[in-house]
Amino acid sequence: MGDLQGSVLVCDFVGRRAQAPVSALGLETRGFTVHNLLTSPYPRELTAAGYADQLWRRHGPFGADVRAVLAYCAAAPIAQEVAATLHARTGVPVPLVLFDGEPATAAAVQAEYLLAAGKLGELLGVDPAHRTPPAVDPGDLRVRPQQVRQRMFEGLLELGDRASRDGSVDPATARAEAEMFATYYLDWLSHLIAGHNASWPAWGGPAVQIVSRHHESGAEWPGASHTETIRIAAERDDLLRHPEVAAAVLSILRRENCRAS
CATH class of the missing domain: 3.40.50.1820 (Alpha/Beta hydrolase fold, catalytic domain)
Structure with missing residues (x-):
């Protein structure tokens, strides 16, 4: 049929x-x-x-x-x-x-990155004041997209390090949780960057x-x-x-x- x-x-x-x-x-x-x-x-x-x-x-x-x-x-x-x-x-x-x-606008990419950081920070018990990673440079999304994606990935991993430094989660668990979460969101963020370009x-x-x-x-x-x-x-x-x-x-x-x- x-x-x-x-x-x-x-x-x-x-x-x-x-x-x-x-x-x-x-x-x-x-x-x-x-x-x-x-x-x-x-x-x-x-x-x-x-x-x-x-x-x-x-x-x-x-x-x-x-x-x-x-x-x-x-x-x-x-x-x-x-x-x-x-x-x-x-x-x-x-x-x-x-x-x-x-x-997929630059603002949408930034918003989804911040949303991911907020979710991960909440999961790991990071103080809300420390859950916001550096902003994405809109111009870099076109000319340096790989570097932007890598910085976003590292920004999410940094939340795991922050959680271990704050003592809310033990270092090994914090790093593993952050890596798993960041890898999952990297698919979505890559999709948005591709749509932007x-x-x-x-x-x-x-x-x-x-x-x-x-x-x-x-x-x-x-x-x-x-x-x-x-x-x-x-x-x-x-x-x-x-x-x-x-x-x-x-x-x-x-x-x-x-x-x-």
Whole structure:
């Protein structure tokens, strides 16, 4: 049945977030073959193009049966690179369907780094006054991304050292906890840095922005042949569970099926 309906490529870094995943759409039950590209082990490339190339090499190649590329939030720039690769390899200009899609800004990278530091500091019992690591230089994210990532990793490890110096956790346990936590978050932070370092290539197809009630979206998505925006009366956490979202995605995929047949 999947061969009859075609396949979709999904870029969704689920992690431990509260927001519903793209899998909540249940496209497999509607006869589509779903390729979830963001699975462990995650790439550590620090540009959107390099990251997408690793996903293609691991999970592809993909062909003309692909009906759309779907992406959630900050995975949008990487998904766009996947769509561009698909177009270059097959000549197929598929829709890029974005759920609360947005660029990965320097501010977002910094915010997620601080969030990780706060969580680790709380876990290790570090004084709140000592949980904030040095800020990320926005300019360095593009020109020195590896050094930025390394500094973030070391900043998280430093919280383990701080906990052992404060006496809240014994040194061996503090270091082990910090290393495990920092390694886990390095996947997510690498993903955000890669999304930040995007080239926004044209891929020959449209962008469909499906957005929650309060999400800010631009009128035109960069690189798209044209942009359609569908606003759903749902909060961000529940966007992908909303029946109107599933109906909109199915309409797009069925339209692409008719075009391909």
